[in-house]
Each structure stands twice: as structure tokens, then as C-alpha cells.
Amino acid sequence: MNAASYIFFGLLLIPLVVFLGWLLKKDKERSYIGIVVLIAMALIxxxxxxxxxxxxxETGEGSRIKSQTPSYR
Structure with missing residues (x-):
């Protein structure tokens, strides 16, 4: 995984899961369908x-690093 993936997990995914978990705790009827959907979404x-x-x-721009000899003109 590269830096963009870690940024996604740290700044977007984890707060989203925490927020959705908090939202499910506020549910008065205690529906467990929401928890199952939350876990399924996170796994997918x-x-x-x-x-x-x-x-x-492996195949994108991240895999090809162009190396050139320096030109001292």
C-alpha cells in the first residue's frame, strides 16, 4: 500500500466507521441490521x-520509476 491508502484509512475510513457506529448506538430500537451492513461495507x-x-x-504509474543519467552540459 502506498501513502494515499494510509491517508484514506486514517482520515476518511476510520472516522466514517466511528461515526456510523455512534449513529447505530443512538438507535432506539437496537436494530442489528445496521451493524451487519456496517461490517459488510467495511469489509468490501x-x-x-x-x-x-x-x-x-504493479502495473500503474507507481511501478515505473524513470531513471536518467544526469546531463552536465
Missing amino acids: ALFAIIKYDSKFM
Whole structure:
């Protein structure tokens, strides 16, 4: 995983999960469908991020580092 993935997890995903968990705690009827949906969403997002990020790092711009000899003209 690269830095953008860590930024996504730290700044976006974790606060979203905490907020949704807090929102589910405020539910008066204690519906457990919300918890199941929250866990499913987090697992699907985690799987997609890891899968597509690793594919991008193997074949995308992150995998090609151009090296040139310096030109001292």
C-alpha cells in the first residue's frame, strides 16, 4: 500500500466507521441490521482498496520509476 491508502484509512475510513457506529448506538430500537451492513461495507471497502491498490502499484504509474543519467552540459 502506498501513502494515499494510509491517508484514506486514517482520515476518511476510520472516522466514517466511528461515526456510523455512534449513529447505530443512538438507535432506539437496537436494530442489528445496521451493524451487519456496517461490517459488510467495511469489509468490501477494505478488499477493494487492497486489491486495486496492489494492482496499480504493479502495473500503474507507481511501478515505473524513470531513471536518467544526469546531463552536465
